[in-house]
Amino acid sequence: MGINKILVANRGEIAVRVIRTCKELGIPVVSVYSTADESSLHVKLADEAVCIGTPRSKDSYLNMQSVLSAAIATGCNAIHPGYGFLSENPKFIEMVEATGITFIGPSANVVSRLGDKATAKMIAKQCGVPVVEGSDGIILDQEDGLKIARKIGYPVMIKASAGGGGRGIAIANSDTEFLKAFEMTSMEAESSFGDKSVYIEKFVENPRHVEIQIMADKHGNVVHLFERDCSMQRRNQKMIEEAPSSMLDDSLRKKMGESAVKLAKHVGYVGAGTIEFLVDSRKNYYFMEMNTRIQVEHPVTEMITGIDLVKEQIKVAYGKELSFKQKDLQILGHSIECRINAENPLNNFIPTPGKIKKILFPGGFNVRFDSHIYPDYEVPPFYDSMLGKLIVFAPTRKEAIRKMRVALEQLVIEGITTNIEYQYAIMHTPEFIKGAYDTGFIAKFNGLIQGEYNEELLGWTKRKIK
Ligand code: ADP
Numbered sequence: 506m507g508i509n510k511i512l513v514a515n516r517g518e519i520a521v522r523v524i525r526t527c528k529e530l531g532i533p534v535v536s537v538y539s540t541a542d543e544s545s546l547h548v549k550l551a552d553e554a555v556c557i558g559t560p561r562s563k564d565s566y567l568n569m570q571s572v573l574s575a576a577i578a579t580g581c582n583a584i585h586p587g588y589g590f591l592s593e594n595p596k597f598i599e600m601v602e603a604t605g606i607t608f609i610g611p612s613a614n615v616v617s618r619l620g621d622k623a624t625a626k627m628i629a630k631q632c633g634v635p636v637v638e639g640s641d642g643i644i645l646d647q648e649d650g651l652k653i654a655r656k657i658g659y660p661v662m663i664k665a666s667a668g669g670g671g672r673g674i675a676i677a678n679s680d681t682e683f684l685k686a687f688e689m690t691s692m693e694a695e696s697s698f699g700d701k702s703v704y705i706e707k708f709v710e711n712p713r714h715v716e717i718q719i720m721a722d723k724h725g726n727v728v729h730l731f732e733r734d735c736s737m738q739r740r741n742q743k744m745i746e747e748a749p750s751s752m753l754d755d756s757l758r759k760k761m762g763e764s765a766v767k768l769a770k771h772v773g774y775v776g777a778g779t780i781e782f783l784v785d786s787r788k789n790y791y792f793m794e795m796n797t798r799i800q801v802e803h804p805v806t807e808m809i810t811g812i813d814l815v816k817e818q819i820k821v822a823y824g825k826e827l828s829f830k831q832k833d834l835q836i837l838g839h840s841i842e843c844r845i846n847a848e849n850p851l852n853n854f855i856p857t858p859g860k861i862k863k864i865l866f867p868g869g870f871n872v873r874f875d876s877h878i879y880p881d882y883e884v885p886p887f888y889d890s891m892l893g894k895l896i897v898f899a900p901t902r903k904e905a906i907r908k909m910r911v912a913l914e915q916l917v918i919e920g921i922t923t924n925i926e927y928q929y930a931i932m933h934t935p936e937f938i939k940g941a942y943d944t945g946f947i948a949k950f951n952g953l954i955q956g957e958y959n960e961e962l963l964g965w966t967k968r969k970i971k
């Protein structure tokens with residue numbers, strides 16, 4: 506039996522992204538929405554839509570019973586979780602599995618082992634994948650933590666084991682800072698993730714964030730689809746992603762790819778997944794965490810490989826073999842993605858929800874804008890501020906940068922403040938142009954634009970088309 510109807514348990518651009526592929530495959534698709542999203546594009550584009558609750562996520566998109574009831578009521582036999590929300594929730598996956606509905610992703614068992622970051626690190630270590638030096642698993646007691654921090658040597662990071670989205674992470678440079686950070690992170694973890702467990706690891710100085718996309722089917726085939734460089738981050742959250750990474754040569758790429766495949770095979774992984782690594786300035790790489798879902802930045806991999814990852818996710822979920830082998834894959838060019846957010850970079854990136862008045866999407870050869878916004882759409886204040894992802898592809902990195910600049914010049918979103926100009930400015934920095942930036946770059950750059958160089962830097966962004 507194949508998949509005959511899919512429920513998309515998400516909102517925003519990723520829901521739209523998944524709906525598009527379902528339609529291309531000829532599979533009827535059902536959306537769910539909160540009362541704040543009644544007029545959202547994912548509601549309009551689906552074949553059917555079910556209201557699952559009130560605006561706050563916990564009353565709608567995170568309400569497992571409501572989502573599952575919507576799937577049953579509309580006769581869906583598969584659920585695509587997108588990213589965020591319930592996508593990495595083993596309890597939800599178990600509930601889905603128990604009803605006989607196919608979860609488009611790995612099993613509850615695999616997600617529960619990998620979703621807990623401290624456990625995932627131990628699994629990686631067991632199968633010989635290098636990990637960042639740190640505690641063996643979670644640390645419950647401050648004094649135990651202090652001993653480990655001293656042994657590793659400052660600076661260290663304290664990280665929520667259940668964390669995600671860049672939250673629940675703190676740095677400590679001394680014993681005093683450690684005790685403070687330990688308490689703060691535990692508290693934040695408890696309130697944001699309902700689990701106060703934290704673990705400790707060495708703070709890697711000026712690292713690159715390089716992650717490997719993998720894809721696995723139910724027949725034991727596991728391949729990697731190369732890397733994405735997501736070092737352009739603000740407060741541990743990604744802003745720009747590109748593939749391939751200028752940090753990797755062929756031999757490091759091969760080694761990291763093999764590590765990722767080894768880990769996925771070890772746990773019996775099925776579906777799309779990402780293994781995140783830090784790479785230090787001496788090109789040592791360390792496992793950081795695994796994301797057991799489709800990722801925000803998956804399009805850059807699609808662009809450089811020519812493979813629709815959502816289509817493969819769906820096919821694999823109903824038992825088909827992967828449509829390609831490792832040897833069929835090659836890097837066809839260079840791709841960059843800029844996250845376009847409703848936020849004000851000149852006011853500490855404060856979210857700027859509100860009504861969008863005018864929109865002009867850029868176009869042209871190998872320019873893609875994955876988004877759920879449209880003219881007169883009201884950006885609700887309840888969810889994350891991402892409006893869409895501008896993605897370009899070109900034969901070389903240099904051409905991709907030029908293409909991204911033109912696309913950003915021609916992207917118009919009026920009515921609310923966005924980070925379009927900010928992204929445009931980044932595309933002109935010597936560091937980005939050279940590909941010589943690490944995860945600390947944005948903090949430095951922000952220091953400049955908030956200060957006296959503001960005019961000069963943002964002067965680059967005099968937009969040509971309005
Ligand atoms: P990616 O790793 O795919 O680039 P992010 O880590 O930025 O994505 O997270 C993707 C989305 O999922 C964001 O909206 C983020 O807020 C959300 N998210 C990720 N992990 C969690 C989590 N553990 N709990 C709640 N939301 C999460």
Ligand code: ADP
Pocket residue numbers: 637662664668669670671672674706707708709710712714738741742781783793794944
């Ligand atoms: P999340 O689950 O929120 O995505 P990650 O563990 O992936 O959290 O870390 C998010 C980001 O924080 C990384 O991409 C990296 O920039 C930074 N980071 C995490 N661990 C370390 C570390 N040990 N040293 C330096 N930076 C780190």
Ligand code: MG
Pocket residue numbers: 670781794
């Ligand atoms: Mg991460």
